[in-house]
Amino acid sequence: MDEHKFSDAEIAGVYRAIAERRDMRHFIDKKIAPNTLEKLLKAAHQAGSVGLMQPWRFIRISDLKLRHAIYQLVEQERQLTAKALGERQDDFMKLKVEGILECAELLIVALPDKREQHIFGRRTLPEMDIASTACAIQNIWLAARAEGLGMGWVSLFDPQQLATLLKMPQGSQPIAILCLGHVEEFYSRPMLELENWAQGHALEDFVSENYWPV
Template identity: 55%
Template sequence: MNDHAYSDAEREALWRALRERRDMRHFAAGATLPEGCLGRLIEAAHLAPSVGFMQPWRFLRVTDAALRTRIKALVEEERQFTASALPSRNEEFLQVKIDGIEECAELLIVTMMPDRERHIVGRRTLPEMDIASVGCAIQNMWLAARAEGIGLGWVSFFDPAALGELLQLPEGARPLAVLCIGPVDAFYPRPMFEDAGWGARLPQQDILYENTWPATATATPTAY
């Protein structure tokens, strides 16, 4: 018996959140978050691990409707650029909904702090660990949102420099995510891109190797 283990019910709740987490694009228009929910999601993000305990995440809450519209325009511009860069299926890609900026209850911009270069521990040979740390924070928030029955979608279709200028970010700061958060009518039964035929979750034997990279490892996601 492991005295440190959670109960069966607690472990199942965690696994349920992991399995049912979805990158949401469809939100209940006009709905608002329950009282205190946004604060709890920020707290969940802030509980994430970070290399060297640097805590590089910063959050901008967008409450100005005009600013939300301008962010949506940047996302749409990048959506068109992405479609034109696809070697195939570009028209099909344009039919996929990639954001819920217009209808989500809350819009957050996740930005890395401007002076993170001074943090050396864990980053001397892997400077990108600041990005990994922010990813952990967003994942924490995603799972907490799903447990509360709230949808969250990570939008990455934007030019970081253009968004940074729009948000008047200081030099060195970098936006990594536009997060659409809010109540939803239903969660997707499977990841939306999987349902749209863009790929499937790889089997474990194709992602777990031992000691050295196997010469027979050929299963890689399709590039579009």
Template identity: 60%
Template sequence: MNPVPSLANLHFSDEERNTLYRIIASRRDMRHFIPNSTLDDATITRLLQAVHHAPSVGLMQPWRFRRIHDNTQREQIAALVMAERDATAEALGERATEFLRLKVEGIRDCAELWVASVAPDDGTVFGRRTMPEAMALCSVACAIQNLWLATRAENLGMGWVSMFEPTALAELLALPSGSKPIAILCIGQVEAFYPAPMLELEGWRQGGSLETVWIDGGGKLSV
């Protein structure tokens, strides 16, 4: 039996490195899923392990993921999203009609529906004394990104739905006091991944170039 390699000394090949960058570049916020599909327990376990390997400030690990089994609850969650969709359309004014043509969720068709929440504050001070809420939120976002990349590596789609009123969703799921849901996550098989971000394909918005977010004080690196 081969010994398990030490993670501290593990080096990755050029091929493995390039695969990671391909996964990052091909990740998409998916809205279209194959109905009536399922995920096996082994796949779900791998995804959860990816979630729990995420970094967190002060090792607080403030992420909590709720798996939605009940179809009635799916419908209730979908109703919350549709209510916020309508409110968003009203707030958009002249772009309302254009917005309402967009598909904003795959709640009814996805194989798995999870809700990601920020756990109640556990009193962690290390690393978050000046920004306690922000650092907890950022830590959960890291866990969600791990999940997103893991689903793509599994050739599964994932969509992050943010259109909901957090208090209403927390009450619906009877979350512990102090919890705050931040994401409804649709996960499952897809017929194809979008060749570019869906909002670009739909003409809603174009992503900026790398130059728009890169500030190089030395002015030496060309991107």
């Protein structure tokens, strides 16, 4: 037996959280306990990061007027995205793409300024700051699912407009709006599959050995 291995129940819990994580858009009116939110943020802060740069910053939106202003930015981009989709415009407009006004907690995840100072692991791949921050976001997602909470990642916004709204310094960049909250139920499959917008593909379509598949 591997002494470093978790128990069977613990292993099952990890894989269950991964399998049942969903990008949630529908929330119910119920607050998140402060200690639970703290646990989720701690989970995010424990993510791996290139060169230990810890490039994530979290802004908790508690001002209702600010929340509505963020919603308006997302709605503006939703309209522009719909137009860019051409013949799929009407179908897109039927989708629920966010839960900003309904969720219990709204978080903005951002990259800080002065990231150019961190060279370790980023000299040829500077975008690893985004990759590291995505790991932190995934940690929140999985921890939230384990806690029975839903999370939705919203990316429909203009980064500069959101940065200005939040009075962020030059060089910083918001990369995600996270909607967190209790839900009536979790989607049985990804919502975009349930809405017939897109279908996921099997793992074997994404794995090859030694070289790029031909």
